[in-house]
Amino acid sequence: MSFSSDVKDELRTVIAPARHCRLAEMQAICRLQGGKPVERKFFTIREKAFNIDADQRDIRNAVETFTVGTSCCRRSYLRGAFLAVGSMSDPARSYHLEFVCRSEEQAETIRKLMQDEQLHPGITRRGSRTVVYLKESGEIVELLGMMEAQRSLLAMENERVLRDVRGNVNRRVNLETANISKAVRTASRQIDAIRFLTEQGIEVDLPESLRKMAALRLKHPEATLEELGSLCSPPIGKSGVNHRLRRIVELAQQKGFK
Numbered sequence: 294m295s296f297s298s299d300v301k302d303e304l305r306t307v308i309a310p311a312r313h314c315r316l317a318e319m320q321a322i323c324r325l326q327g328g329k330p331v332e333r334k335f336f337t338i339r340e341k342a343f344n345i346d347a348d349q350r351d352i353r354n355a356v357e358t359f360t361v362g363t364s365c366c367r368r369s370y371l372r373g374a375f376l377a378v379g380s381m382s383d384p385a386r387s388y389h390l391e392f393v394c395r396s397e398e399q400a401e402t403i404r405k406l407m408q409d410e411q412l413h414p415g416i417t418r419r420g421s422r423t424v425v426y427l428k429e430s431g432e433i434v435e436l437l438g439m440m441e442a443q444r445s446l447l448a449m450e451n452e453r454v455l456r457d458v459r460g461n462v463n464r465r466v467n468l469e470t471a472n473i474s475k476a477v478r479t480a481s482r483q484i485d486a487i488r489f490l491t492e493q494g495i496e497v498d499l500p501e502s503l504r505k506m507a508a509l510r511l512k513h514p515e516a517t518l519e520e521l522g523s524l525c526s527p528p529i530g531k532s533g534v535n536h537r538l539r540r541i542v543e544l545a546q547q548k549g550f551k
């Protein structure tokens with residue numbers, strides 16, 4: 294089953310306790326499905342909100358004329374709207390929730406209700422339909438909460454955490470790869486500089502500490518600065534090694550090394 298249909302299954306089990314909220318949800322389903330509701334939740338609520346022998350016209354009238362005024366009813370309307378024309382992508386893959394409406398007026402109603410609940414939906418045309426959508430994961434989570442899809446909300450939060458962790462791991466791996474290739478480039482430039490000095494016969498003129506460092510670098514081309522430092526006698530620190538290798542490259546540059 295898709296994430297979207299799981300959300301709908303959950304929403305079908307949520308029965309608003311107040312009659313006003315039930316009317317709001319019925320109204321959303323009825324309107325958005327073009328006056329002929331097929332969503333089974335409509336009939337579930339009808340059974341709970343009206344007597345078994347209630348007149349069909351009375352029911353239709355009560356549902357059609359109801360005015361959504363308060364937050365509880367706005368949220369119930371959105372729940373009905375999602376059941377009628379909503380869908381969302383699997384949060385393991387992407388963040389997208391939408392209501393596909395037959396008319397611009399219906400879409401505007403949904404957008405307004407969401408805005409009144411401090412959400413920031415987008416709206417767009419898709420063929421003959423008008424689509425109201427959310428793309429921001431935090432807002433999708435909020436809407437799931439407003440519609441009382443607690444289980445789906447938690448499932449989405451879990452996915453979000455996993456995605457964040459994966460993202461962090463990838464970022465760290467990328468950073469380390471970048472650092473390693475930078476170190477490799479630096480080391481190979483040092484080696485080129487030392488070879489240049491040797492070829493020019495200048496290496497012998499270097500101070501002893503630099504000559505020893507140059508020899509160590511040539512012998513251990515893949516060693517880190519720390520490792521080179523520990524090979525010195527007496528051992529020196531990373532910044533000392535760095536300083537000496539930079540001096541070598543600078544001296545080579547002064548003699549024409551590019």
Ligand SMILES: [Zn+2]
Pocket residue numbers: 311313314315317363364365366367369
């Ligand atoms: Zn209400």
